[in-house]
Amino acid sequence: MSPTTLYDKIWDAHVADQTEDGTCLLYIDRHLVHEVTSPQAFEGLRMAGRKVHAPDKTIAVPDHNVPTTPDRVNGIENEEGRIQVAALDKNARDFGVHYYPMNDVRQGIVHIVGPEQGWTLPGMTVVCGDSHTATHGAFGALAHGIGTSEVEHVLATQTLIQKKSKNMKVEITGKLQPGVTAKDITLAVIGETGTAGGTGYVIEYCGEAIRDLSMEGRMTVCNMAIEGGARAGLIAPDQTTYDYVMGRPHAPKGAQWDAALTWWKTLFTDENAVFDKVVTLRGEDIAPVVTWGTSPEDVLPITATVPFATDFEGGKVDAAARSLAYMGLESGTKLTDIKIDTVFIGSCTNGRIEDLRAVAGVVKGKKIKEGMRALIVPGSGLVRAQAEEEGLAEIFLDAGFEWRMAGCSMCLAMNPDQLEAGERCAATSNRNFEGRQGRGGRTHLVSPVMAAAAALTGHLTDIRDFL
Amino acid sequence: MEKYQKLTGIAAPMPLINIDTDMIIPKVFLKTIKRSGLGVNLFAEMRYNDDGSEKDDFVLNQPAYRDAEIIVAGDNFGCGSSREHAPWAIKDFGVRCVVSTGFADIFFSNCFKNGILPIVLPKEQVDLLMKDAEKGANARMTVDLEAQEITTSDGEVIAFDVDAFKKHCLLEGLDDISLTLAKADAIQSFEQQAQQSRPWV
Numbered sequence: 285m286s287p288t289t290l291y292d293k294i295w296d297a298h299v300a301d302q303t304e305d306g307t308c309l310l311y312i313d314r315h316l317v318h319e320v321t322s323p324q325a326f327e328g329l330r331m332a333g334r335k336v337h338a339p340d341k342t343i344a345v346p347d348h349n350v351p352t353t354p355d356r357v358n359g360i361e362n363e364e365g366r367i368q369v370a371a372l373d374k375n376a377r378d379f380g381v382h383y384y385p386m387n388d389v390r391q392g393i394v395h396i397v398g399p400e401q402g403w404t405l406p407g408m409t410v411v412c413g414d415s416h417t418a419t420h421g422a423f424g425a426l427a428h429g430i431g432t433s434e435v436e437h438v439l440a441t442q443t444l445i446q447k448k449s450k451n452m453k454v455e456i457t458g459k460l461q462p463g464v465t466a467k468d469i470t471l472a473v474i475g476e477t478g479t480a481g482g483t484g485y486v487i488e489y490c491g492e493a494i495r496d497l498s499m500e501g502r503m504t505v506c507n508m509a510i511e512g513g514a515r516a517g518l519i520a521p522d523q524t525t526y527d528y529v530m531g532r533p534h535a536p537k538g539a540q541w542d543a544a545l546t547w548w549k550t551l552f553t554d555e556n557a558v559f560d561k562v563v564t565l566r567g568e569d570i571a572p573v574v575t576w577g578t579s580p581e582d583v584l585p586i587t588a589t590v591p592f593a594t595d596f597e598g599g600k601v602d603a604a605a606r607s608l609a610y611m612g613l614e615s616g617t618k619l620t621d622i623k624i625d626t627v628f629i630g631s632c633t634n635g636r637i638e639d640l641r642a643v644a645g646v647v648k649g650k651k652i653k654e655g656m657r658a659l660i661v662p663g664s665g666l667v668r669a670q671a672e673e674e675g676l677a678e679i680f681l682d683a684g685f686e687w688r689m690a691g692c693s694m695c696l697a698m699n700p701d702q703l704e705a706g707e708r709c710a711a712t713s714n715r716n717f718e719g720r721q722g723r724g725g726r727t728h729l730v731s732p733v734m735a736a737a738a739a740l741t742g743h744l745t746d747i748r749d750f751l
Numbered sequence: 752m753e754k755y756q757k758l759t760g761i762a763a764p765m766p767l768i769n770i771d772t773d774m775i776i777p778k779v780f781l782k783t784i785k786r787s788g789l790g791v792n793l794f795a796e797m798r799y800n801d802d803g804s805e806k807d808d809f810v811l812n813q814p815a816y817r818d819a820e821i822i823v824a825g826d827n828f829g830c831g832s833s834r835e836h837a838p839w840a841i842k843d844f845g846v847r848c849v850v851s852t853g854f855a856d857i858f859f860s861n862c863f864k865n866g867i868l869p870i871v872l873p874k875e876q877v878d879l880l881m882k883d884a885e886k887g888a889n890a891r892m893t894v895d896l897e898a899q900e901i902t903t904s905d906g907e908v909i910a911f912d913v914d915a916f917k918k919h920c921l922l923e924g925l926d927d928i929s930l931t932l933a934k935a936d937a938i939q940s941f942e943q944q945a946q947q948s949r950p951w952v
């Protein structure tokens with residue numbers, strides 16, 4: 285047999301039907317659902333008189349719209365948001381899928397809840413009407429975002445009509461320097477490939493620096509595969525993966541666990557397997573990075589200066605000029621001289637317990653800059669509970685942070701957590717698009733420790749100054 | 752879905768690269784639980800001032816392009832989120848074809864599900880169509896999916912590729928779900944076999 289990649293293996297194990305032109309019906313093991321991209325899909329089912337094919341493999345949780353202030357136990361004030369969450373409540377009940385309602389302690393961002401509850405396992409196919417489904421690839425699962433029509437298709441058939449993507453390898457060799465995190469890896473890769481560099485590919489991340497990452501770090505890396513244009517990112521499962529999965533509520537147990545483990549251990553790319561595209565970065569060369577523009581590819585080391593539009597070529601010249609104007613930045617300014625009004629720590633990129641521990645490590649015993657608005661939004665109710673148990677919440681509150689309930693929050697600002705026009709934010713989320721965090725708001729993407737440092741100093745800061 | 756007909760219409764030039772789905776339909780409009788009515792919000796932040804008045808310099812606000820049915824776009828159109836609200840808004844506005852050097856994957860497949868034809872062409876040809884689109888309302892392009900050809904206002908013909916299955920579905924207005932449900936047996940036998948080989952799933 286010719287050598288195959290990890291992606292090939294998972295793909296082959298899920299093809300339920302294939303036509304001559306290569307169009308496949310890919311069987312879906314886990315379907316995650318949230319309130320924003322699902323109402324029209326459930327409505328479609330109702331209108332056609334269809335059922336959910338596999339309610340047991342379908343998991344729903346509201347996250348995008350929910351307020352993150354404690355008074356949410358009394359209900360959602362915003363009418364449209366309330367209607368959307370109520371629609372999910374009803375749909376989950378009517379169609380009998382697994383559900384974590386807003387006030388359940390297990391509620392949280394769908395991409396944090398899935399792994400936390402053991403729904404996401406190696407070798408699975410996982411989809412969700414959300415592009416950051418790529419996150420689950422950290423487990424060696426083929427996971428990607430789909431549109432609402434496809435959500436309806438999966439609900440009705442538990443399959444997806446797909447053609448196979450190409451294989452791309454992103455290798456990060458060696459060790460990371462102190463202060464450099466998974467977030468810096470994933471941003472550095474996008475800086476290298478551009479936001480369309482992965483279009484048409486499934487990326488496998490590998491190399492020593494990836495192997496050394498915790499599951500949390502691996503999820504951060506895969507989360508942003510989509511910002512590099514790839515539908516999915518994958519990391520082969522290993523002991524780190526098995527240790528994370530074992531004992532989770534929906535992970536296999538006993539003999540099932542042994543059988544699963546035996547299969548999981550076959551999930552790796554064979555030696556000599558061919559990739560259509562390869563990108564290699566040296567871990568030692570990656571610096572703490574920050575974005576200066578309105579595309580995730582606008583990445584620079586924190587030690588750099590704001591670029592000139594004329595530094596670029598082709599269509600990027602106009603795009604960069606537009607970004608600089610939107611961001612209100614002057615070319616040539618040192619990045620560390622850029623003042624910050626708001627700090628947002630959270631999202632499916634960096635809202636896990638390890639992220640919060642790292643932030644606490646930086647801000648413990650210190651105070652955030654006067655006048656700074658700084659939010660910490662845990663990725664799930666369980667992350668929040670654990671942070672409270674470990675004493676992290678107290679550290680945050682003492683330092684002057686707001687300590688919120690779980691949800692997407694200011695990552696996309698569909699709930700009341702928004703930037704004002706012109707406000708400038710250091711954010712641990714994944715998108716710096718125009719208006720993403722509020723109309724006219726300006727976003728700099730950074731790692732959790734870099735966000736923590738900016739909260740203390742009031743400007744973009746090199747975390748290495750704190751080490 | 753209705754059958755995809757041959758289209759002759761005005762093309763709006765949008766040369767900016769990396770037009771993301773947040774630009775196409777800002778998230779404030781994602782709170783709807785319907786598919787329809789999003790056309791007025793298409794490109795809202797680029798199209799309207801804070802007070803709701805139109806920005807004169809935005810292409811779709813210019814008299815020549817208000818009825819555009821085709822968009823000729825810069826590279827990597829539709830990057831960002833999976834929100835199908837983006838194609839819903841485009842369709843509701845009246846656009847049925849977008850041409851670019853590249854599209855983001857999810858947006859690309861979302862288009863086909865909503866009767867929008869995304870066409871990928873090499874840069875020189877997109878540049879040529881961009882120039883044609885810049886001529887304004889008198890320069891109508893024709894998009895013929897059946898023949899896989901675009902004809903510029905000058906009569907120049909450009910051939911394009913399209914996935915055969917997707918083309919078939921668009922032309923016939925087929926609904927994916929019914930097509931797949933016709934293969935229920937294949938799905939069922941896959942499930943039985945998976946129950947044996949991966950019972951923990």
Ligand code: SF4
Nearest residue numbers: 416631632692695696
């Ligand atoms: S945290 Fe942000 S990126 Fe993640 S699912 Fe929520 S809105 Fe999307």
